[in-house]
Amino acid sequence: MEPIIIVHGGAGDIPLSRVQGKLNGVKASAAVGQKILAQGGTALDAVEAAVVLMEKDEYFNAGYGSVLNLKGQVEMEASIMCGNNLDVGAVTLIKDFLHPISIAHKVLTNSPHSLLGGEGAKMFALEMGFSTVPPESLISENAKSALAEFLKHGEFGRTEIGLRDEGGVGTVGAVAIDCNGHIAVATSTGGMSGKAVGRIGDTPQIGSGTYADDNIGGVSTTGHGESILKYCLAHSIIKLMQSGNVANTATKLAINGMTERLKNTAGAITLSKSGDVGINFSSKRMAWAYIRSNKIYFGIEKDEILEEDYVSI
Amino acid sequence: MEPIIIVHGGAGDIPLSRVQGKLNGVKASAAVGQKILAQGGTALDAVEAAVVLMEKDEYFNAGYGSVLNLKGQVEMEASIMCGNNLDVGAVTLIKDFLHPISIAHKVLTNSPHSLLGGEGAKMFALEMGFSTVPPESLISENAKSALAEFLKHGEFGRTEIGLRDEGGVGTVGAVAIDCNGHIAVATSTGGMSGKAVGRIGDTPQIGSGTYADDNIGGVSTTGHGESILKYCLAHSIIKLMQSGNVANTATKLAINGMTERLKNTAGAITLSKSGDVGINFSSKRMAWAYIRSNKIYFGIEKDEILEEDYVSI
Numbered sequence: 001m002e003p004i005i006i007v008h009g010g011a012g013d014i015p016l017s018r019v020q021g022k023l024n025g026v027k028a029s030a031a032v033g034q035k036i037l038a039q040g041g042t043a044l045d046a047v048e049a050a051v052v053l054m055e056k057d058e059y060f061n062a063g064y065g066s067v068l069n070l071k072g073q074v075e076m077e078a079s080i081m082c083g084n085n086l087d088v089g090a091v092t093l094i095k096d097f098l099h100p101i102s103i104a105h106k107v108l109t110n111s112p113h114s115l116l117g118g119e120g121a122k123m124f125a126l127e128m129g130f131s132t133v134p135p136e137s138l139i140s141e142n143a144k145s146a147l148a149e150f151l152k153h154g155e156f157g158r159t160e161i162g163l164r165d166e167g168g169v170g171t172v173g174a175v176a177i178d179c180n181g182h183i184a185v186a187t188s189t190g191g192m193s194g195k196a197v198g199r200i201g202d203t204p205q206i207g208s209g210t211y212a213d214d215n216i217g218g219v220s221t222t223g224h225g226e227s228i229l230k231y232c233l234a235h236s237i238i239k240l241m242q243s244g245n246v247a248n249t250a251t252k253l254a255i256n257g258m259t260e261r262l263k264n265t266a267g268a269i270t271l272s273k274s275g276d277v278g279i280n281f282s283s284k285r286m287a288w289a290y291i292r293s294n295k296i297y298f299g300i301e302k303d304e305i306l307e308e309d310y311v312s313i
Numbered sequence: 314m315e316p317i318i319i320v321h322g323g324a325g326d327i328p329l330s331r332v333q334g335k336l337n338g339v340k341a342s343a344a345v346g347q348k349i350l351a352q353g354g355t356a357l358d359a360v361e362a363a364v365v366l367m368e369k370d371e372y373f374n375a376g377y378g379s380v381l382n383l384k385g386q387v388e389m390e391a392s393i394m395c396g397n398n399l400d401v402g403a404v405t406l407i408k409d410f411l412h413p414i415s416i417a418h419k420v421l422t423n424s425p426h427s428l429l430g431g432e433g434a435k436m437f438a439l440e441m442g443f444s445t446v447p448p449e450s451l452i453s454e455n456a457k458s459a460l461a462e463f464l465k466h467g468e469f470g471r472t473e474i475g476l477r478d479e480g481g482v483g484t485v486g487a488v489a490i491d492c493n494g495h496i497a498v499a500t501s502t503g504g505m506s507g508k509a510v511g512r513i514g515d516t517p518q519i520g521s522g523t524y525a526d527d528n529i530g531g532v533s534t535t536g537h538g539e540s541i542l543k544y545c546l547a548h549s550i551i552k553l554m555q556s557g558n559v560a561n562t563a564t565k566l567a568i569n570g571m572t573e574r575l576k577n578t579a580g581a582i583t584l585s586k587s588g589d590v591g592i593n594f595s596s597k598r599m600a601w602a603y604i605r606s607n608k609i610y611f612g613i614e615k616d617e618i619l620e621e622d623y624v625s626i
Contacts, residue, residue, distance in 0.1 A: 081543075086543040086544065086574065086575065087543070088539070088542065088543050092430065092513070093430055093431055093433075111509065112509075112539070113508065113509055113512045113513075113514075113539060114538075114539045114542055114543065115512070115513040115514075115518075115542070116509065116511045116512060116513065117405065117406055117430050117431060117511050117513050118406055118430060118431040118432070118511050119431070119510065119511055120406075120509055120510035120511010120512065121511050122511075123510060123511070124509065124511070195426065196424065196425075196426055196429065196433055196437065197432065197433035197436060198429045198430050198431050198432055198433010198434050198435075198436070198437070199426045199428070199429060199433065200405070200426075200428040200429065200430050200517075201426075201428075204513075205428075205518045205519065205520070205521075206518065206521065206542050206543060206545065207518070207520040207521065207542075207545035207548055208518075208519065208520065211545070225427075226401070226425070226426060226427045229401065229427055229428070229519050229520075230394075230399040230400070230401050230427065230519060231399065232519065232520035232524070232545065232548045235520055235545045235548050235549075236548075236552075239549075239552045243556070261399065262399065
């Protein structure tokens with residue numbers, strides 16, 4: 001099978017001023033992942049590299065550019081899963097590292113545990129040789145404005161459909177299948193603007209933000225975190241594929257089901273084990289991109305599929 | 314429908330010396346929950362009260378009696394879910410409160426978030442009026458011995474089937490249906506002996522340790538946390554019921570599936586929305602109890618169902 005990677009850059013009410021930056025970011029991210037896969041690299045390495053690129057990019061709410069909690073601090077989380085043996089690595093309440101997804105990957109390979117949080121996650125990262133960065137170096141101007149805006153208007157907790165929720169937009173994720181047919185998924189986020197200190201969302205929760213199973217497929221989700229985790233959105237999509245739905249149908253059914261039940265929006269990217277693609281979001285916009293047969297496909301509006309020739313980087 | 318509550322006191326290689334204490338504990342816990350239900354109380358209040366009783370009991374690995382991390386500290390976690398609207402409250406990395414499940418219940422009712430961890434969870438608990446206790450007051454002699462034993466023999470991370478894993482035994486949980494047909498589930502744990510600082514397990518992860526949906530049923534799980542979360546054990550059982558399996562079949566199929574795929578053991582208690590009971594464990598023992606029609610049913614060995622007359626407390 002041809003290896004493939006699909007990435008997303010977050011679902012939500014993305015303002016027009018940020019559309020082009022997000023599209024550029026997801027296209028570059030897909031290209032970085034695809035290059036690793038084309039060279040015979042693993043799905044795990046491809047999704048990590050794709051997410052690392054977006055964690056560096058202020059257009060996304062992950063790593064640098066993460067949104068701020070009520071105290072104006074960055075608290076990030078990330079997860080990565082390997083569909084071969086269901087191995088998981090995840091971290092939460094990370095304050096002073098640029099690449100939570102890389103720490104998560106080390107949890108997967110070097111820890112007997114799957115999820116580490118707060119001080120314990122920091123101790124583990126330092127043992128693994130990661131360097132801290134000053135927490136303020138992770139804060140972008142956009143994140144500061146988003147918090148100021150939240151403090152003026154509030155009410156993220158009840159982010160109903162259609163209400164402004166730009167503050168939480170920009171979780172990033174990637175799903176890949178490598179040349180050996182192994183599936184991996186990575187997701188990373190700064191959470192939502194104005195969240196309480198210590199709030200943990202869907203991203204590090206396996207089955208909510210991330211799921212991968214070589215026997216079925218892989219999913220990365222984004223959107224209203226509390227709704228995604230209550231619905232176990234990623235695992236719901238996996239189970240719909242297991243019972244015979246193609247990736248796109250499974251993704252659409254689960255997102256519609258969650259949005260109807262919980263009145264909040266989300267999006268997801270999905271690959272089935274045979275490589276068929278699922279992309280769906282109930283939010284206004286979601287940036288996504290994937291590469292197949294020398295074409296790059298991408299979009300951010302509903303029902304939009306843009307296409308360009310792709311020359312390997 | 315007759316209200317019902319079922320409780321468990323943890324799956325694992327429970328030594329004979331602890332069997333009677335655990336059986337007494339789960340029977341008392343079921344009685345406390347059943348009394349609330351019989352008086353017209355909510356499923357949420359019943360499962361919280363049932364778990365609170367076990368959090369106080371040193372025979373269980375939750376609240377007082379929680380096992381210790383590698384540094385000899387208690388770090389607890391708990392979750393509670395309401396099947397009516399899928400509302401969730403959960404906490405993790407709790408060090409100095411006796412009843413994590415009660416804080417989790419307050420997250421469900423009083424926070425826009427679903428899961429709070431570490432310092433942020435402590436701040437929230439203090440705001441809600443909970444009092445801290447000295448962390449050392451939560452440590453039992455049994456927990457100290459379990460850590461000493463772990464430090465001598467190690468290797469929990471690869472707790473294969475049949476290996477000694479008493480250190481992690483005794484997560485507690487409860488599933489109830491109240492007189493209005495609403496389902497609630499609560500789960501609370503100290504995790505596993507000798508765990509890394511900051512390790513978060515399956516218990517606070519929705520779909521892994523806990524799940525409730527009035528349209529389907531409720532599940533609380535226990536066992537090897539990393540395996541349970543990789544398999545999304547609670548949500549897997551829910552999905553098997555949704556596709557037509559009765560509670561006991563769904564519980565057995567998912568536990569066998571997890572154990573075959575990941576080579577570690579677990580147990581779960583399940584109620585379907587119509588009140589049929591599922592009890593299954595791949596570990597050596599799991600303590601459980603439920604009350605129906607003036608009988609209390611309980612057990613701890615494989616295929617054991619003991620029965621006594623039950624006089625309401």
